[in-house]
Amino acid sequence: MSRTVYVNGEYLPEEEAKVSIFDRGFLMSDAVYEVTSVLGGKLIDFAGHAARLARSLGELDMASPCSDEELLAIHRELVTRNGITDGMIYLQVTRGNPGDRDFAFPPASVKPTLVLFTQSKPGMADSPMAKVGMKVISIEDIRWGRRDIKTVQLLYPSMGKMMAKKAGADDAWLVEDGYVTEGTSNNAYIVKGNKVITRDLSDDILHGITRAAVLRFAREAQMEVEERAFTIDEAKAADEAFITSASTFVMPVVEMDGTAIGTGKPGPVAARLREIYLDEMRKAAI
Numbered sequence: 001m002s003r004t005v006y007v008n009g010e011y012l013p014e015e016e017a018k019v020s021i022f023d024r025g026f027l028m029s030d031a032v033y034e035v036t037s038v039l040g041g042k043l044i045d046f047a048g049h050a051a052r053l054a055r056s057l058g059e060l061d062m063a064s065p066c067s068d069e070e071l072l073a074i075h076r077e078l079v080t081r082n083g084i085t086d087g088m089i090y091l092q093v094t095r096g097n098p099g100d101r102d103f104a105f106p107p108a109s110v111k112p113t114l115v116l117f118t119q120s121k122p123g124m125a126d127s128p129m130a131k132v133g134m135k136v137i138s139i140e141d142i143r144w145g146r147r148d149i150k151t152v153q154l155l156y157p158s159m160g161k162m163m164a165k166k167a168g169a170d171d172a173w174l175v176e177d178g179y180v181t182e183g184t185s186n187n188a189y190i191v192k193g194n195k196v197i198t199r200d201l202s203d204d205i206l207h208g209i210t211r212a213a214v215l216r217f218a219r220e221a222q223m224e225v226e227e228r229a230f231t232i233d234e235a236k237a238a239d240e241a242f243i244t245s246a247s248t249f250v251m252p253v254v255e256m257d258g259t260a261i262g263t264g265k266p267g268p269v270a271a272r273l274r275e276i277y278l279d280e281m282r283k284a285a286i
């Protein structure tokens, strides 16, 4: 069945939705995005995603296409029209269509392009992967230096996922100057003793919305949180490892470059944080 998607003020069947070939999102990757999960028909941490979108737009001097209230209404309308119980809402804002190709940013009269669509994933919170854990490989982080901005420049993350697949793994962790930055599409964590360790916030990583919530819950549960860079060797010697993202929540990592982490099975800290995260976020969903 065809989805109903949103393009610049209109709800349309997906086959009828169109964006210009001159759109800067298409020609220049001049665009930012957000992915918000839906559980039980409700949005998970919409406020967090709306705030990060505003920040990404601000950092790139890109106009905001509409207010947060309007964005929320569009998200909800798409959930309803597409009958989404569990899944994701993908949102993208581009610098619009100047009618030609030019490196210079277009004048303010060129309006941003706003596109949203749904991805239905029934039962996504019961992913079998959460029970067995993920295998990851390490690869060099050769992305640009503003990873804190959620741009659609996803070619290297895509290549990283393909490298992982080729190596028989599920994903890749990116390494720069000997230290893990993050996963291809998630934030990376290790657990040593009672300590949850994850890279500190800077331009080097995306400031995960799930990361912020999970660290808050970890502290509330009296876990010790250390925000600092760590190495792949530390990850291999850790008791546990896991990732977080809006669509995977908290997902255990059980193998790094072919070496089992801890027992080689999902650990108790990741399991507990996943449970708390899902419980609390379901309660707060709107």
Ligand code: PMP
Pocket (backbone or CB within 6 Å): 035, 182, 183, 184, 185, 186, 187, 205, 206, 207, 208, 209, 210, 211, 244, 245, 246, 247
């Ligand atoms: N880092 C990167 C590079 C990502 O692409 C993502 C997910 N988009 C994340 C971290 C996790 O962010 P969030 O928890 O907001 O989904």
